[in-house]
Amino acid sequence: MSGPREGNLEAPTRHAVDWKNPAFYDEQACFKELERIFDICHGCRRCVSLCQSFPTLFDLVDEGTTGEVDGVKKEDYWKVVDQCYLCDLCYMTKCPYVPPHEWNLDFPHTMLRAKAIKFRKGEVPARDRFLASTDVHGQFAGIPIVVQAVNALNRTAPVRRAMEAALGVHREAWMPELAARRFRWSASGSGDHPVKDGERTPGKVAIFSTCYVNYNEPGIGHDLLKVLEHNEIPYVLVEKEKCCGMPKFELGDLDAVERHKQANVPVLARYAKEGFAILSVIPSCTLMFKQELPLLFPDDSDVQRVKEAMWDPFEYLMARHRDGLLKTDFRQALGRVSYHIPCHGRVQNIGRKTEEMLKLIGTKVDVQLNTVERCSGHAGTYGVKKPYHEVAMKIGRPVFKAMGKTDGDGRGPDVISSDCALAGHHIAQGMQRQQLPVPELKHPLSLVRTAYGL
Incomplete structure (x- = not known):
């Protein structure tokens, strides 16, 4: 890239996604923008630790014929796109070239554009579309006999092997159970x-x-x-x-x-x-x-x-x-809490509000807080899919280790917690895989309820 390499010091600016414009689905134009963005990313490499998209891109460049982006085959661009789960961390926390910088780099929404093109071409498998249809497989929740049968079957190895073959769900990935009552x-x-x-x-x-x-x-x-x-x-x-639409968004639908x-x-x-x-x-x-x-x-x-x-x-x-309107009559100690800040919480520009609440509780009753701010790797359906589950576990490995951190007395946390319930279960599974002690998993709202003694 030519021009100055000073990064943007202003807050990131988001631009509207012009997805109704037919030009949005012009694959050649999209690939031209991907090449421009990949070239900037290759020269920077600050985001290498965020997810698998960037290591995939940099490996393609380094192993290419020229050592630059022009040596990467265009069809291999899809390998980068498929690894992006639109967490937005690169845009909101790392990249110095996002708008209002003149280079106007928007990695996640360019990935979204590519995913939308792929979806419109009919190249997204039916099993991925089904996994993203949360209202469809959630309709059985609350039907006692069905719930008991489905939950029991999903715990068996033969059914998990069948799910892996039919739906592409990794046989060892944690899967949520259906609730007995909605x-x-x-x-x-x-x-x-x-x-x-x-x-x-x-x-x-x-x-x-x-x-x-x-x-x-x-x-x-x-x-x-x-x-x-x-x-x-x-x-x-x-x-x-209805479903908010995020699972469909991540598919490009x-x-x-x-x-x-x-x-x-x-x-x-x-x-x-x-x-x-x-x-x-x-x-x-x-x-x-x-x-x-x-x-x-x-x-x-x-x-x-x-x-x-x-x-x-x-x-x-x-x-x-x-506003002076929140009751702080906390009565029950929470002990040692390892708290994980999920990606989609970090990028909302609201600050670390859950952490603030837990610290507020700690001024009244015993809370010893360990905060971990890094991607768990779960990322919606990404972490349960057969091609990506082990990658998701690799991405989350530093989180698993940090969540199990022990103090000087050798004691680990009493509770692990994350605002993202899916991330919480993924972390618990990852800690188990790493042969770390797995404390009780509780959502932060459950911790607040406990602290109030409710």
Whole structure:
């Protein structure tokens, strides 16, 4: 690359994704932009430790005929694209050449463009499309006989071998179980309350339950409800919802993302207009409404309205604390907690709110906190797929080791925790693989509920 190599010192700027433009799907133009970006990345290499996309790219360059990007075969570009799971860490935390820098480098959204082209060409396998259809395989949750049978079968080696052959799910990858009772079936709203003095954050909450909490771990949702009730914050469950669309986004199926948006946004916008804070427990879902949908649909006023109303739960709780409205009557010690900050939490530009909350608890009762800020490697469906599971375990290895860190007395953590429930289970499995002691796994909201003694 010619020109200055000084990096951008300003905050990253995101540009809208022009995915409705037919030129977006011009493969030759996309590959030209990939070549330009790969050339800059090759000359920098700061992101080599983030995921497998960058080592794959740099190996292709180093093993090519010229030692530069022009020596890499164009068909091998797909190897880089397939390793990207759109975590956004390169853009938001590492790359010095993102906008407003003149080089205007957007690695993740160029990967998205390539994935969208691949999807539109019909080159995404049916099994990958099925794995990304969370509403489809979640529909069996809450049907007792089916749940018991499915969960029992999924624990057996023959079924896992069959799943690997049919669905490409690695036979040793952790898979979530179906819940015996869906969150949305077992939760209801709470009453209203008068506006309190100093109440600047929205004093009422609408909960977008997410597929994972609804179908797999409803206990996380109930922990949130208990924390809200204790703080006298009235809440309702969003009247109806579909998957946020993030799994389809990661495949490049942008038409499906639009269908999910058309189902969710009009409903959520009504709550936003009525002054609700909308809370989503899963960081990927929160990010979808906060960033990706607004960039895909920049002219949709309802999308922008939902963006402004969407909160991470701990972002909301710490805002209430700043307003002097959060109860700090913590009663139960949590002991030694190893806490992992997930990628889709880091890139929301909200700061380390869960860590702040856990430290706030620590001023009242015993909490010894070890915070780990690095990708676990799970990345949605990436970490369970046969071609990538071992790579995901390799990416997460430093996290597994750091989460099991012992103090001077040789004691490790009592609890491990992550805002991303999937990452938490992946970390627990990785620690087991590394023959490290595996403490109890609890979501941060479960820890807060415990600290309150609820």
